[in-house]
Amino acid sequence: MAKLLIGTLFTASLATAGASVPKNDLFFVETFDEADPFSSSGNWVKSSNERYSEQVVTIKSANSPAKGFESDKGLQLTSDHKFYGFGSKFKTPPDTKDKKEIVIQYELKLEETLACGGAYIKLPRSIDNFDMAT
Numbered sequence: 001m002a003k004l005l006i007g008t009l010f011t012a013s014l015a016t017a018g019a020s021v022p023k024n025d026l027f028f029v030e031t032f033d034e035a036d037p038f039s040s041s042g043n044w045v046k047s048s049n050e051r052y053s054e055q056v057v058t059i060k061s062a063n064s065p066a067k068g069f070e071s072d073k074g075l076q077l078t079s080d081h082k083f084y085g086f087g088s089k090f091k092t093p094p095d096t097k098d099k100k101e102i103v104i105q106y107e108l109k110l111e112e113t114l115a116c117g118g119a120y121i122k123l124p125r126s127i128d129n130f131d132m133a134t
Helices: none
Strands: 004-015 026-030 057-061 073-077 101-110
Antiparallel strands (some): 004 026, 004 073, 004 101
């Protein structure tokens, strides 16, 4: 079963380095409270690339959450030695004209030992008609 739980909290904000950001200034927040964020009403899209075929991603709480985080949920990757590809668009592209920095934060909890792998974020440029699934 799954080795990885991603994103009990996923946030993005524009900030000046070292400054704290009020919650209402975050331009992207995901807490994975929705039962299926990949449904037609959800914010997330799975890749249609054959490299990611048969990827099964579920939403669940951690098996042994840290104290105070028992109700947090995240994406659970369900197969060993598989590639997963999925993404979500920002509602509006971040405006960095005033030299603000983009701060991306996500949490990753390993439910079991990870023998080989990694987790990363890609931030492509905003392009008209960008297809998240490809």
